[in-house]
Amino acid sequence: MGNRNLTALGTIWIKECTRFLRIWIQTLVPPAITMSLYFVIFGSLIGSRIGQMDGFSYMEFIVPGLIMMSVITNSYANVSSSFFSAKFQRNIEELLVAPVPSWIIVLGFVGGGVARAILIGIIVTLVSLFFVDIQIHNFAVIIVTLILTSSLFATAGLINAVYAKTFDDISMVPTFVLTPLTYLGGVFYSLSLLPEFWQMVSKANPIVYMVNGFRYGFLGISDVNYLVSLGLLVGFNLVMFTIAYQLINRGVGIRS
Amino acid sequence: MKALDISGLTKTYKGGTQALKGIDLHVNEGDFFALLGPNGAGKSTTIGVISSLVNKSSGTVNVFGHSVDDDLVAAKSCIGLVPQEFNFNQFETLHQIVVNQAGYYGVPRNIAKKRAEKYLKQLDLWEKRNEPARELSGGMKRRLMIARALMHEPKMLILDEPTAGVDIEIRRSMWTFLKEINQQGITIILTTHYLEEAEMLCRNIAIIDKGIIVENTSMKALLSKLNMETFVLDLPVQSKQPSLTGFVFRNIDDHTLEVDVEKDIGLNDVFRQLTEQGVTVLSMRNKANRLEELFVRMVESGRKKQAGAA
Numbered sequence: 212m213g214n215r216n217l218t219a220l221g222t223i224w225i226k227e228c229t230r231f232l233r234i235w236i237q238t239l240v241p242p243a244i245t246m247s248l249y250f251v252i253f254g255s256l257i258g259s260r261i262g263q264m265d266g267f268s269y270m271e272f273i274v275p276g277l278i279m280m281s282v283i284t285n286s287y288a289n290v291s292s293s294f295f296s297a298k299f300q301r302n303i304e305e306l307l308v309a310p311v312p313s314w315i316i317v318l319g320f321v322g323g324g325v326a327r328a329i330l331i332g333i334i335v336t337l338v339s340l341f342f343v344d345i346q347i348h349n350f351a352v353i354i355v356t357l358i359l360t361s362s363l364f365a366t367a368g369l370i371n372a373v374y375a376k377t378f379d380d381i382s383m384v385p386t387f388v389l390t391p392l393t394y395l396g397g398v399f400y401s402l403s404l405l406p407e408f409w410q411m412v413s414k415a416n417p418i419v420y421m422v423n424g425f426r427y428g429f430l431g432i433s434d435v436n437y438l439v440s441l442g443l444l445v446g447f448n449l450v451m452f453t454i455a456y457q458l459i460n461r462g463v464g465i466r467s
Numbered sequence: 468m469k470a471l472d473i474s475g476l477t478k479t480y481k482g483g484t485q486a487l488k489g490i491d492l493h494v495n496e497g498d499f500f501a502l503l504g505p506n507g508a509g510k511s512t513t514i515g516v517i518s519s520l521v522n523k524s525s526g527t528v529n530v531f532g533h534s535v536d537d538d539l540v541a542a543k544s545c546i547g548l549v550p551q552e553f554n555f556n557q558f559e560t561l562h563q564i565v566v567n568q569a570g571y572y573g574v575p576r577n578i579a580k581k582r583a584e585k586y587l588k589q590l591d592l593w594e595k596r597n598e599p600a601r602e603l604s605g606g607m608k609r610r611l612m613i614a615r616a617l618m619h620e621p622k623m624l625i626l627d628e629p630t631a632g633v634d635i636e637i638r639r640s641m642w643t644f645l646k647e648i649n650q651q652g653i654t655i656i657l658t659t660h661y662l663e664e665a666e667m668l669c670r671n672i673a674i675i676d677k678g679i680i681v682e683n684t685s686m687k688a689l690l691s692k693l694n695m696e697t698f699v700l701d702l703p704v705q706s707k708q709p710s711l712t713g714f715v716f717r718n719i720d721d722h723t724l725e726v727d728v729e730k731d732i733g734l735n736d737v738f739r740q741l742t743e744q745g746v747t748v749l750s751m752r753n754k755a756n757r758l759e760e761l762f763v764r765m766v767e768s769g770r771k772k773q774a775g776a777a
């Protein structure tokens with residue numbers, strides 16, 4: 212019993228990884244290029260004029276945030292497009308006819324998104340090494356934040372794909388929700404630069420906690436307590452996973 | 468134990484279409500069973516419910532004694548499905564598609580690879596194993612779905628119009644393959660709207676129309692029924708009931724006689740015998756045969772479909 216589920220989970224996961232590796236030009240290269248541009252323009256060119264941020268060079272300050280930004284974008288994009296295309300080409304039926312429990316389906320797709328996010332996190336980190344020496348304050352916090360953030364957005368991408376009826380429907384949330392929240396999520400600035408009112412508003416943005424938790428792992432500084440960040444991540448993950456599980460189990464958008 | 472046991476199955480789709488209006492269906496283990504019906508009759512819906520792609524509205528479905536409500540994992544493991552529409556990832560290779568499918572059923576990867584070789588070879592696809600599925604011809608895609616359905620070695624194979632749009636040569640080789648695996652003990656259910664296909668392959672048959680099973684019988688019995696025409700003869704009021712040797716006939720009342728005649732025998736003998744008994748036939752009509760009407764409609768809808776595709 213346990214073995215069957217494990218084999219199924221492994222199969223979905225390998226299939227998901229094979230997918231994004233097969234189309235690496237669409238999945239792995241763009242974030243590497245975008246992030247290099249951010250490093251050159253914001254880090255080196257403009258960063259040298261900005262000076263220090265919370266006691267670190269501007270480049271050092273933005274690297275963790277930029278890694279987090281690509282992790283968020285890519286985990287979401289991976290699962291939303293993979294699951295939507297499985298619905299669209301109807302190969303999701305391969306899973307529906309087989310004795311695969313719904314929670315394994317969710318875990319498999321989310322696992323694929325996490326794998327892509329981690330790989331991209333590594334690529335972006337390697338690129339950043341050309342521009343700055345990276346220091347590590349607490350490796351465990353880095354890894355845990357990375358995994359929980361990517362699994363959260365991978366699950367959100369899955370939920371998006373369940374409801375999506377057209378390809379446009381899976382680009383709406385990234386464009387109108389994720390991008391603004393990420394740019395306003397403390398990737399490029401310390402919240403302490405903001406007037407008090409906007410600091411308060413920013414703290415309602417969940418991405419602030421992820422970016423700061425991640426930055427804490429690297430630099431040991433944060434606008435919020437990193438334990439709060441981790442707690443929120445665990446909570447959000449549980450909620451999103453439950454929603455995704457319910458949707459798949461009820462067959463929303465996939466079973467008539 | 469029955470391979471498939473369906474009772475009182477209904478399905479109403481969200482839009483309100485009542486696709487199944489309470490069907491019963493029983494398929495024996497080892498059978499080669501046809502579900503025949505015109506387009507829109509409810510064949511794919513029935514198969515969708517059996518294979519968990521469609522949620523039923525009411526009724527029970529048991530697969531080798533496992534209820535799809537209480538024992539879904541066991542029921543699913545018994546079934547291999549070849550759906551009507553292509554539903555694999557067009558960008559994956561044949562090998563990936565079949566090996567992954569085995570994985571979903573819990574077959575370990577090393578065993579899955581051996582089976583992939585076996586079934587891709589049997590279905591003449593081994594040379595193409597590393598090509599993406601989108602590059603296959605229609606007939607090959609169909610065979611790929613058969614290979615995929617066999618990867619977990621199910622006890623029952625369900626094929627939804629497997630030969631639609633497949634040219635005649637490949638159709639025949641598919642028939643041969645299906646007969647072979649049926650002889651090896653796999654129960655096969657296939658839907659079709661060609662009577663010829665059912666006739667070539669199947670031992671038992673159910674006919675579905677507008678969500679109702681209108682006939683469930685052996686292939687032999689069906690064919691002899693189809694070959695029979697019933698005539699109603701109006702006679703002057705008879706004092707003695709006429710009788711016909713060599714025909715099945717019924718004296719409905721004292722002035723009506725019904726007689727079943729095989730199509731290739733003709734009516735001359737009927738008239739000769741009646742004339743000998745001094746019976747006058749005032750008029751005669753063909754009794755409407757529901758099955759026959761159904762087939763005429765099926766053939767027509769089949770033709771329209773083919774004309775539409777051309």
Ligand SMILES: Nc1ncnc2c1ncn2[C@@H]1O[C@H](COP(=O)(O)OP(=O)(O)O)[C@@H](O)[C@H]1O
Pocket residue numbers: 467480481482484485486504505506507508509510511512513
């Ligand atoms: N997903 C669906 N949503 C709504 N109606 C459907 C759906 N699938 C099939 N139907 C309707 O149900 C009826 C039976 O269809 P189907 O089972 O596909 O017939 P067949 O396979 O015999 O051609 C048809 O009227 C069809 O239009």
Ligand SMILES: [Mg+2]
Pocket residue numbers: 510511512551627628
């Ligand atoms: Mg159909």
